Amino acid sequence: MVIVTGSIVLYRNERNILLEAIGSFLLSGLVTKLYLIDNSPTDELKDIAADARIEYIHNPSNPGFGAGHNIALKLAIQQGATYHLILNPDVYYAEGVLEELTDYLEKNADIGNIMPKVLYPNNEIQRLCKLLPTPYDWIGRRFNPFKKMVERRNDLFELRFTGYDHIMDVPYLSGCFMYLRISALKEIGLFDEGIFMYGEETDLCRRLIDAAYRTVFYPKVHIYHHFEKGSHKSWRLTKIGMQSAIYYFNKWGWFFDWKRRLINKDILRKINSQNK
Incomplete structure (x- = not known):
């Protein structure tokens, strides 16, 4: 029996937008629990929705x-969940x-995380498939004044050249929608809480790829994501983003991360062979 749970982390959210997210998840008959x-x-959002499957x-x-x-x-692991969104x-x-x-997950037991196509509400595509980042991708790219250089890197780093029109392995998927296999998380662990x-x-x-x-x-299939780049609009969020990048590169390696190069090279090889 497939047991599906999910979670949404809240922080002073707009009620109407949050209700869209909650309603979307609860549309599925597979869902047994949604943790808010x-x-x-x-706790003014505690009455956001009334459904027996919600735990606030x-x-x-x-x-x-x-x-x-x-x-x-x-809690999902304790409940015996198969997948968690x-x-x-x-x-x-x-x-x-x-x-x-x-x-698709049931037919492919080697998948630990899957993400659908992500669109803006106006139906434009969001480029949220990425290679594992280098320090330039996360830090230097933002401050590079040469737009053509940035765009060339974006085409590769965000895999824009693929067209986003076929199933592909991607080493860095957006956190806006992560559909995760619980058995894989039991093996590798949960989110690293050193990253705020x-x-x-x-x-x-x-870690899943490792x-x-x-x-x-x-x-x-596709989803819609309102997606505001908060870190580009707030100095506080920019600072948090920089701290997270430093933590990540201290953990995995800055410029001499041979495994990152190997993973990215393998992903690009697979994508290029699919496109032939």
Whole structure:
């Protein structure tokens, strides 16, 4: 029996947008539990939705995105979940998305994480499939004044050249929608709580790959993501992003990360062979 759980980490969210995310997840008959982990200072969102499958947990200490989801993941493991969806509060999608992704996971036991095509509400595609980042990708690229140089790197780093139109292994998938195999998490561990926000999904994807699990982009179904680059609008979030990048590169390696080069090279080889 397939048991599906999910979690949304909240922080002072707009109620109407959050309701879209909650409603989308609860559309699926596979769902047994949705954990709302509220890192907000107050619990004013506790009455956001009435459904027996929802469990609201107020967590005002705000330990971060990954740590918040870890609270839910530990409960999901206790519940005997098969798959768990990490869902952003600004994502929504139609009925059937979770069913198709679940079916694909059931047929491919080597997949640890799967992400559908992600669109803006105006139907433009979001380029959220990426190679494992170098320090330039996460730090230098943002401050590079030469736009043509940045665009050339984006075409490769964000795998834009693929067209985002076929199933492919991708080493770094967005944290806005991570559909995870629980048995894989039992093997590799949960989110690294040393990362407060930004980069925790990269770290998790990399650990899945290290354990021989695939992280897969599946464009046959799509979701919508409002997606505001908060770190580009707030100095506080920029600082958090920089701290996360430093933590990540201290953990995995800065410029002499041979395994990153090997993983990225292998991914590009597979993609290029698919495109022939």
